[in-house]
Amino acid sequence: MGIKINFCKSFLGIFNLKLLFAALLFGVFPFTVFSITSKDSKPLSPLKQIYYYREVAKQNFKTSSQNALLPALKSYQLATTSSTKIEIAKSALLLAKIHLRMNEINQAKQFLAVAYRNINKQNEQAELANYNFLLSDLQLRTAQYDSSDSSLNKALKFYQKTQSFEEIILVYNKLGQLYYIQENYKNAMIFYLKALQQAEQLNNNSEIANCYINISNVLSVQVNYTAAIKYLQKAATIFVLQKDSFNLAVCYNNLAANYIQQDSLTDALKYLTNAAEMHVSLKNQKGLAASYLNMGIVQSKTEQYNLAIQNFEKALNINLQLNDKFRISTCLSNLSITYLKINDYSKSASISEQGLKLSKEINAFDAQRIFYTNLSIAYDSLKQYKKSLYYYQLQKQLDDSLLNTELRKQVLELEAKYQNEKKEDDIQILTKDNLLKNSQLERNRSLQLYLTVIVVLVFLLLLVLYGFFQNRVKTAKILTTKNSELEKLNLELQKTGVELKELNATKDKFFTIIAHDIQNPLSAYRAITKTLSTQFFEINEEQKLVYINKLYKSSENLNLLFKNLLQWSTSQTGKIAFNPQEIDLEILSFKAISVLEESAENKNILLKLEILPTTFAFGDVHMVTTILLNLISNAIKFSGTDCSIIIKSELEEKYLKIVIEDHGIGIQAEEIMLLFDSGYDSKNIGDSKEKGSGIGLVLCKEFAERNGGQIGVTSELGKGSKFYFTLPLYSSKIENKTDPNL
16 A cells, blocks of 8 residues: 555744745755844844744744754744743744654653743633644644544634634644544544635635645545545645645655555656655655655556665665654565565565564554565465464464455465475385385375375366356356346335325425415405506505505515425425534524514514524524524514514523514414424414415424424414424534643
């Protein structure tokens, strides 16, 4: 398998644009300690020098951790001798971030401890959040997954509170990486998609590209290489436009790894060559080692073994310098396999012994299995059968469930060779001691020949019987498969019939609603317009105004009816989009009231909003808006004049209950059960002159249930009604974990 670089961008902190030009210059020339002066040639103050060196380190960090280390150390040295605790903490956090990228865990841990001691826990929340973010990275690298999750959630709470959207993207990506490492790919994808959504809202192309890479890693693990490649190509396009060689090289390496899995070796080698050239120019040793390793895998697959060995050794030497034990183990396993392919069994065995020792040290069980297998094969080829059997048995103990038929055959052959070798030694001894018994041996050979012939005949007979049996089994399987296919077709036909019946029922229901609910408004239109047309000059101005108001009111009802019919028909066909997200119900309810405010004023109705502040639900904004508009509109329609309608919310465990309370005509108890039935003629409810189509309530019920809630009503005839619906709380959709640790 090719090596991919899991990309999750680290937190960069706050960047001072005024020092950008100086920082870029500093990244070009070697680091030297010199006195920094201002435009008038006066030495800068120690604090400004700290800012300067820190910003230079941040700029260099984008392309090279090594180049960032010296200016970061200079800023830290100045801070410890001439500045405040917060400046010491900021410089220490920067050094911790650099050492983390260089995989120097102990140094990173020391600087994080320094930063924590110098942060005021009450007044410097931003730096404390940055500390928790970097701490989570350290805990992730040392397999402290629960602690890493806790640290990330602490940082996330602060960033959400301060609306630090750029940092929220980084936390989402890191949470995705945390789940990815634990092979919880579903949750990893959820957080990567959250990060992508946030990045797209901010139009942050760099972070969008980073999210594409993370998503491709999940798709690749799920063997969806084609989709993974598409995301990586989109990311590469962004990096090319931004001239971001560092991340483009990472992207190329991951593209190559996916092409290797598809055996598209020419494409893989092209991307690896480009990535290697970029890593060399950027002095990115870790990325260069990954490129060399994958190039070796491609060359090994194409039987260019000498070139493959050269690239594996290049990758090995770099990883030895970086002390990256996991990748050292990977390089050794590929080298041992390649030496097996060119029949250099001694070399393969020697490398496998080294790799086995290292893989045991880091508990890399997959690598141990590879080395056990390679040692077994190498010693078998060297005719050291006891060693070969020994390593095979160790491999079997490590992962017995992965044994296949070929490996079982191999161990049987090893045991047979060992027994045959022993028998040959015994025969030689017997031959030397029994030279006078040749005639007896001849008779034994003849008997053995006869027995062999008999065994062969019996074997042939069994073979014929076995072939006959297999043929019958094959025929039975074919019949079973055909029967299964027929059953599947019958089920599909039955399903199609049910769907057709449902469609016909929906169509009949739709036309019934049109026939009943549109007839009255259109009849009213016809009667009023006829009166105006034939008696316009005979009617006084006051009567004309009454007719015009009736036309306006009828048009409003007809408009709402058409909207509800359109949304209901769309929901029945399953084509309506469903995009659940965080919803601020106070804002959404205010918008709904604004739309219906004029209708309420016409009847002198006061709309009171009593939604709990900072109340967030989880649902589709469009559907929830439709529910609110329909329920508030009905409350206005069936209420008298000079009254009030209350829109309020109540918390019920993990749900939010929204109540629309009116003081209208009320609903009879026996009709409440049928109120949300699409087949019920809701025009019969109440005795008000204002009637509704009934389709709005049906639509409200479907949308409420679609969003994971319920809808209902309580009513008292003559006193009014309370329509309510529930939605899941947004906070119930998020897991919160705590417990800090360093």
